Amino acid sequence: MSTAAIAADGRGSSIPDPEYRDLLASVTEWVEGPGEEWADRIETGGTVPDALWKELREAGFLSLAAPAELGGRGLSFVQWMGLMEVFSRSHASVRMIVHVVNGTWRAMNPHADEVQRRKFVLPSVAGDLVVAFTLTEPGNGTGADITSSVRRVGDTYYLTGRKHLITFGVRCDYWLLFARLEGTSGSAGTVALLVDRHAPGVEVEDTSQTMGVRGTDHASLAFRDTPVPVADRLGAEGDGLSIALGGFLTPSRISVAMSCVGLAQRAQQLAVDHALERTTFGKPLAARQAIAFALAENAADIEAARALTLHAASAWQDGVPDAGSLSSMAKLTAVDMLTRVTDKALQVHGGIGYWKTAPIERVYRDARAQRFEEGTNEIQKTVIARGILRQAQGPRADAAPADPSAASAARL
Template sequence: MTTAAITADGRGSSIPEPEYLDLLAAVTAWVEGPGEEWAGLIETTGTVPDALWKELRGAGFLSLAAPANLGGRGLSFVQWMGLMEIFSRSHASVRMIVHVVNGTWRAMNPHVDDVQRRKFIRPSVAGDLLVAFTLTEPGNGTGADISSSVRRAGDTYYLTGRKHLITFGVRCDYWLLFARLAGSTGSGGTVALLVDRHAPGVEVEDTSDTLGVRGTDHASLTFTDTPVPVANRIGEEGDGLAVALGGFLTPSRISVAMSCVGLAQRAQQLAVSYALERTTFGKPLASRQAVAFALAENAADIAAARALTLHAAAAWQDGTADAGSLSSMAKLTAVDMLTRVTDKALQVHGGVGYWKTMPIERVYRDARAQRFEEGTNEIQKTVIARGLLGRFQAPAPDGGRVPAPAGPGTAPAARP
């Protein structure tokens, strides 16, 4: 990439190819070495120890995606997706940590002032301050459906409402929380606030006992007149949804799609190894056509999803109008691919793959979580359809409708 200007969300940043290849090798070595040891410990204890956070921070893995002027490594977004592909072959909690910490700064940085950038963004990029993205509410449908409200008195907002399914909501330092001004409707009344984890008037319920992604903490939160300084508002009043959806959701969906690709690669690797080692009736399992065909289908499925995800990543990196639609296409396609691949990979293992002693069992459980992260498949279809149908809304000079050229490349960006 030759672009000199670096935008607030990091687009325009990149590192030289030799340096990037060295970084790919280093991440791969960590995932296949220490990462596997950490995976076993997390599954045994059900928690992510502080020592792992410290190791990831010390290795620089929590500041890879941010530009150098924020203290990051300065990867381009496409380069970052190459690393996400590798991290996602590790334990799901490892993937979750690097995904979240390398992403939340994108939502905040375009909207902060210099004081906030020093206080919140730089420490977040360094991994010294953990910010939990806090949008979803228990009584509403999508993340953009917000009931939590604030009323302002002088230099303080008072927050009342509930949030749930908040990743790192227990151990974070701040919640990047989205609410609306009391009495307002629509996106124009929304605000983004950094709420101190230890602010008064907050009830935190640990809801971390999940099917997969063991070790990552999740929280349900109840706020009752919780004071939040106006100085902790990100952007202006009315910018809440722009902060939540503008700089975060599109690249995050692409990142989740690439996470699906990486995890599918791990499932395929386990299935191929088992098929080559397992002998039935005197022959390797891989020699059975049914098994070989299943593995071939997996390989094609993974390659197709990877190509679409990289296409979406390049579109967002270049700022094209169809990046929003493409991000949903990539996430929808990759999630469905992961479902098929992990199911076949487990089937190749036979009954033994159902036991916790086999690595494929954890991969199979972790894969299911991807279907909820950053919006369900139904939400992705809504975004894609809105962009697709929106191409036909421009009136022609004679009062008719002008159909756009076929293909996703012409679809405008859309939000749920």
């Protein structure tokens, strides 16, 4: 299988509409049935059991977004967003698993040689290999100011540095890790490495005690002269940051935006059900104008964010030049929408919604996490503003990085 024969990012794939509708119904049935049972188990135990990973893998839910040539289902990106919308109504850890596993291959595949494709990409798409995206560091931002470094001795890099907030960094098989050549600065000296989870010279600290998204493991990592074969480097020396922020970040931001839409839909559903069932002073809550207006505002908010997210998804799928700016607009809009919707949904529940026995309590906690995924609101605003100003300047625009994640602004 040659590199040229593979659609690197899957944008040319799609499945027939009847097949897609059947798949959408199957995912919805799982989310509303077994998915709810898994949610209770995750919240009770605080971890995602291996059996859930196995169930998701065997159902084919971990290989939906990749092209058929890589062993995936071959969905278009817009089709995949329709499924993400449904998955996101489930427990946040379920959403996180399908989001990450169905996206990490996008960073690897365009830069992998045939050996790397067989060793890393195909097993990742199949769900047999968990690859954790490993960029963020504790002492600086998430881009050109990374300080984790490697020195090369023959056919081996020796890695030294720290990473933190790494999703699935404990249970993964490899870290897709971004560092820089010793003595370099800026983006020119960065490298993308696939680092074996069990390589020597690594300390892994489980930092999974979070406000929400319970069960999704997160790690803090320390490397001291950890050996990494040069053969496990993606792309060339100097390509690291472009691999991290190129074909991965834009679709991932759109996916996070759609996850906000799905979770908001779940919050709205819980609020509507409660408003219809709860009676005060002889009338259901839904009959009270203040409650009805809150539900109406939520519905409009959700639809607006959904429309913008699908617009961004179509733009990225079609290769539209401003897809990056649209992805940031979608994420900015969707996370703010989710904050408003979940707050009103909790208010509709009254005091009972504050107890852990109420499903809205978990939804409310989980909603806060999306504000940090793939860049804060401040990052998104900077991306959008740069796009606006670059377009206004036309040919006079300089070559400033399109995404502030590639500069010190990432520490916001």
